[in-house]
Amino acid sequence: MTHGDTGVFTLHLVELPRTTTASLLVRPPGPGTVPGLRHAETLALMRLGAPVVSPDRLQLRRLAMFARWDDEAAIDDHLASPAGARLADGWHVRMRYLRRWSQISALPGLPARAGEWDEDEPVVAVTVARMRLPEVPRFLHWGRPVERQVRDDPGATLAGAAMRPPNTIATFSIWRTVRAMTDMVHGHSDLPDPHRHEVAMEERRRRDFHHEFATYRFRPVSEHGSWDGRRGYVPGLPPGA
Template identity: 60%
Template sequence: MGMHSFHLVRAPLGQAAGALLRAPSAPGLRHIEVLAGMELGAPVVSPRRMRVRHLAVFAEWADEDALAAFLTERPFGRTLAEGWHVRLAFLRRWGTLSELAHLPETAARTDPAEPVVAVTVARMRLPELPRFLHWGRPVERQVRDHPETTLALAAMRPVRTVATFSVWTSARAMTGMVFGRGEGPTARLHHEAMAERDRRDFHREFTTMRFRPLSEHGAWDGRSAIVPGLRPGA
């Protein structure tokens, strides 16, 4: 099935803009999403809402050797190697993105006590953008401020693609948030937003995926060891 990775890096403006406009290619690179990072919960009109130089990159690889070669041999890969990334084993998906439709719905069992990484990628229906922002921004803050997330962010590529990425201390904590099992006035925000999406979809395509973290590399915003219990790699 291959493997996946998620990267965060501050890139030179020209290189970042070029990668957003035209995704890179390489041997063994099956799919890549290059997006501009956003601060979860930031105002809609704000420089924090789309930071072009702060790239978030999600990719699928034939194997770990293909990723390693990209990070050492390709100019964009060498830029990514200067940031932070986590290597991932696919576990489950909900929904479908055409480029990732080959992934099975379930590849392996999830240990409820183990850390997990969640990645969502969606292609927006632009007329639904006001509804999406109305329902989505409170959920962004819910995930960002959840005591069991160690890193949570959003990203976008104009004009239709949006994504989220979050690292959770356990699968149990993540699913508890998704199904609104917590306490307090914000506990059911995600659950209610998903019900609204089911009523009238915000997206043309949407998938949310769960991964087991394999290794962590580099640092982001001065932080390393972001994934609980995972020793940083070389």
Template identity: 65%
Template sequence: MTIHSFHLAEVSRRTGARALLRPPTPATAPGLDHLECLSLMRLGAPVVSPDRLQLRRLAVFAQWQEEAALDRFLVRDPLGPSLAAGWHVRMEYLRRWSSLAAFPGLPVRSGTWDQDKQVVAVTLARMRTPEIPRFLRHGRPVERLVRDHPGVSLAVAAFRPPRTISTFTVWHSTRQMLEMVHGRSSVPDPTRHADAMRERERRDFHHEFATFRFRPLSEHGSWDGATGLVPDSHAL
């Protein structure tokens, strides 16, 4: 069964640079379909800030042909032990909005999910370079909305130069995530995400953009000293 994984890890500067420049591929990691390696950013940080791009803190999003391939990778690949020492969640694909050439073949919808159960969302985009200032202007309020939302248990953003950007969020429930998306949350300025989406529809920020939704299957390791980052992870 195809599975996806998302990883967070502290690595050496050399390991981080190598992963960004030459990430693992299906040719080097049997059973891997595709892997995105990015540097973490702190959500809501100033545009010019050491927190905006954290070169020694990696985020990795990957699709595997089977779970055993991920297990082998974490042991045998040069990057694997560094990721194994961090935190990751294994996920079952549920649905997508739009698509990316790097992840072909994913159906629009693969399953249903209880609106009150936990859910994971991943966005991945290839930016139009001239649109980056405009994207930051409209995107930073959304970053703060997501970062501070009571329905979120973990939210990170990541970037790989020159133009790939990603966000990863773990939600207590699908219902809370959808309320945020549609501007119906009981928080200050709840329409920030909806406003940014309307601006993207007016003139797209991206060459490619997709949002993926997943059911968490299992959680492994710790991040920043914390475990249990997926709500009710003991019940997964």
């Protein structure tokens, strides 16, 4: 199934040996090695809100991959191949692109908006950033409170962050509804200090933390496998294989 020129996106989470994760961080899969794959970001998971100096800040046994594909057949073919079997043992969600804020050069050709959505439907948000290394201390200072805000919001069913040294950071979250996500972004929640996200974004506008930064919104279309002993992170979506 093809969704126009934007393709199909996936977010994968899987536990792997440290050596395998390290290899995938250094040499991510790409169009030259995986048919139908347009781009992939491979990152080691971090625990949201973890101390700056902590083993949880770089979990080499837990890999996240955010990828753009030609179509779902390409995803199925890769997961059935020897190279993709390690991903097939984990969890992933397949997604249709809806919207972006800003852009990164690795994901060209995406319109600012590619469809309509209902405020009560579930949504997946992914952010990818290339850090300015001198700005990392500022980023951590302003970003860790936002990490905890997303982690603790009852509207999010899954929230995480990941990194690939030296300077790529990503966050991902699944929300029960679009409304719940936008309420968090605009500080309309019952959590303490609900404006943490707005404050951090204002600080980024004052002096950017990043060389490149983009946030993407997706409609989840199918969910596969399990993560942390759970299935069904996307409300109302029948689980896949």
